[in-house]
Amino acid sequence: MKYHFTYLMALMLIFTGYSQNNNQQVLVENSKVKPKLVVGIVVDQMRYDYLTRFYDKYSDGGFKRMMNDGYDCKNNHYNFIPTFTAPGHASIYTGTTPKYHGIIGNNWYDKVEKKSVYCVNDDSFNPVGTEDKYSFVSPRRMLVTTVTDQLKLHTQQQSKVIGIAMKDRGAVLPAGHSANAAYWFVGKDEGNWVSSDYYMTELPKWAQDFNTSDAVEKYLKTWNTLYDINTYTESGPDLNNFEKGFKGKETATFPYDLKKLSKDNGNFDILKETPFGNSITTDFVLAAMKGEQLGKDDVTDFLTISYSSPDYIGHNFGVDAKEIQDTYLRLDLDIERLLNYFDAEVGVGNYTVFLTADHAAVHVPAFLESLKIPSGYFDNKTFKAQLDAFLIKKYAAADLVEDIGNFQIFLDRNRIAQLNLNLQEVQQSIVDEIIAYDFIERAYSAHTMHNTSFNGGIESLLQNGYHQKRSGDVLVSFNAAVISYSRKGTTHGSGYLYDTHVPLLFFGKGIKTGSTFQKTDIIDIAPTISALLGISFPNASTRVPLEFVLD
Numbered sequence: 238m239k240y241h242f243t244y245l246m247a248l249m250l251i252f253t254g255y256s257q258n259n260n261q262q263v264l265v266e267n268s269k270v271k272p273k274l275v276v277g278i279v280v281d282q283m284r285y286d287y288l289t290r291f292y293d294k295y296s297d298g299g300f301k302r303m304m305n306d307g308y309d310c311k312n313n314h315y316n317f318i319p320t321f322t323a324p325g326h327a328s329i330y331t332g333t334t335p336k337y338h339g340i341i342g343n344n345w346y347d348k349v350e351k352k353s354v355y356c357v358n359d360d361s362f363n364p365v366g367t368e369d370k371y372s373f374v375s376p377r378r379m380l381v382t383t384v385t386d387q388l389k390l391h392t393q394q395q396s397k398v399i400g401i402a403m404k405d406r407g408a409v410l411p412a413g414h415s416a417n418a419a420y421w422f423v424g425k426d427e428g429n430w431v432s433s434d435y436y437m438t439e440l441p442k443w444a445q446d447f448n449t450s451d452a453v454e455k456y457l458k459t460w461n462t463l464y465d466i467n468t469y470t471e472s473g474p475d476l477n478n479f480e481k482g483f484k485g486k487e488t489a490t491f492p493y494d495l496k497k498l499s500k501d502n503g504n505f506d507i508l509k510e511t512p513f514g515n516s517i518t519t520d521f522v523l524a525a526m527k528g529e530q531l532g533k534d535d536v537t538d539f540l541t542i543s544y545s546s547p548d549y550i551g552h553n554f555g556v557d558a559k560e561i562q563d564t565y566l567r568l569d570l571d572i573e574r575l576l577n578y579f580d581a582e583v584g585v586g587n588y589t590v591f592l593t594a595d596h597a598a599v600h601v602p603a604f605l606e607s608l609k610i611p612s613g614y615f616d617n618k619t620f621k622a623q624l625d626a627f628l629i630k631k632y633a634a635a636d637l638v639e640d641i642g643n644f645q646i647f648l649d650r651n652r653i654a655q656l657n658l659n660l661q662e663v664q665q666s667i668v669d670e671i672i673a674y675d676f677i678e679r680a681y682s683a684h685t686m687h688n689t690s691f692n693g694g695i696e697s698l699l700q701n702g703y704h705q706k707r708s709g710d711v712l713v714s715f716n717a718a719v720i721s722y723s724r725k726g727t728t729h730g731s732g733y734l735y736d737t738h739v740p741l742l743f744f745g746k747g748i749k750t751g752s753t754f755q756k757t758d759i760i761d762i763a764p765t766i767s768a769l770l771g772i773s774f775p776n777a778s779t780r781v782p783l784e785f786v787l788d
Contacts, residue, residue: 308786357378532588
């Protein structure tokens with residue numbers, strides 16, 4: 238019996254030791270999976286079909302490399318309204334919708350401050366590197382954590398997190414609350430990359446050196462097509478009636494003398510509306526990579542990049558323009574330049590990249606009208622006049638509306654109380670009235686958003702974009718291909734597929750090779766990257782990882 242007990246104890250020690258060693262080995266193996274660098278790329282206003290439409294003209298090293306050697310989620314969508322830049326960027330990195338993260342638009346009416354507020358404006362902080370009066374910036378209006386925040390928490394702030402975009406909101410929101418830095422571009426007479434003292438008291442030397450070089454000014458040159466314009470058969474005619482163009486040039490046609498046109502178009506600001514804005518962003522990203530030594534040790538760093546220029550160009554020229562095709566062919570080369578740099582400086586197999594967009598865009602409705610496709614333009618002034626007339630007739634008051642914006646109506650609740658009106662009844666009466674107006678397809682009250690759970694359709698998207706404290710009293714959705722915009726150029730913001738369907742590509746360390754038509758949502762990205770890194774999900778994330786993309 239004594240020998241039997243001794244034998245059992247020996248076996249237990251052996252298995253315990255094996256288990257401990259095995260667990261340690263698992264930990265070692267898991268640690269090997271973590272990349273040295275994660276790069277999130279968001280292309281501002283990129284439709285999914287830009288990948289397929291221009292595919293044959295892309296190089297092998299940019300979009301094609303990510304599509305063919307990475308994982309392509311071909312049916313990826315936004316699951317909320319409105320599809321704007323700020324809500325898009327916030328949702329990608331928080332893993333949730335405006336319902337929880339609170340970024341309900343680029344701007345919105347603040348019901349407490351009684352004024353319109355900007356998503357990243359914060360007068361508590363001063364600009365760094367600029368005197369620009371709009372660069373009082375922080376991420377504080379975003380109410381929850383990002384995957385970048387969670388990485389900082391997980392590594393005890395050892396990870397470096399940097400956000401870069403021409404738009405401040407495209408840099409600040411993805412980088413999160415605890416980032417080392419966020420940089421954005423001030424054009425006008427400056428042409429510099431700048432930041433906020435939320436992050437730093439002065440720009441690092443590498444950024445100062447970039448600003449004092451000719452890195453930006455050299456792009457004030459002629460913008461012509463990258464290849465023979467006659468080969469751009471995937472886009473419409475260069476001369477048409479659906480594009481705005483630039484001040485100082487009679488037609489929106491190639492070529493564009495940017496140096497000459499800059500005087501009437503905001504000086505360096507004109508570069509934002511050209512593909513050279515993407516190249517300037519890439520130049521600055523590579524300077525940041527070198528200056529900050531990102532991906533150079535075993536603690537994972539995170540770089541967020543947003544290419545803002547495609548949005549400016551899309552608004553100006555529309556989705557069928559030669560200018561858009563040229564923009565994406567040139568952006569493809571910038572993506573290739575990034576990947577080649579990561580290969581050389583971080584190492585093949587040591588980094589992970591995802592690429593997506595903050596929203597897509599609709600074909601210019603005037604163009605659709607010319608093809609007899611249902612579309613149109615919503616007139617805000619006419620709408621406001623109709624609504625005021627209704628309120629005067631029904632309530633003998635024209636001052637019940639405080640603000641109209643972002644497809645929402647904000648009521649003056651104090652005034653409604655003074656008149657002894659029932660808020661819920663006023664909301665519903667407006668819904669019942671405006672649903673009969675031209676181009677309004679759906680309308681819902683805040684009370685309905687509070688008390689009804691929608692499981693699909695536009696209603697569900699409206700609800701996912703509705704924040705109880707920040708959103709308005711009545712939410713509106715237009716008919717398909719109806720926008721509130723000029724008849725030239727295009728915009729976005731709806732819950733229709735032309736605005737929600739965007740690319741989602743994963744590439745690099747820890748990512749399988751493949752593709753799927755399975756529906757994915759933009760809020761799946763943050764938990765997927767969190768799982769890859771072995772860190773906690775963002776604190777309001779409402780989804781689970783896309784396991785099928787992880788190796």
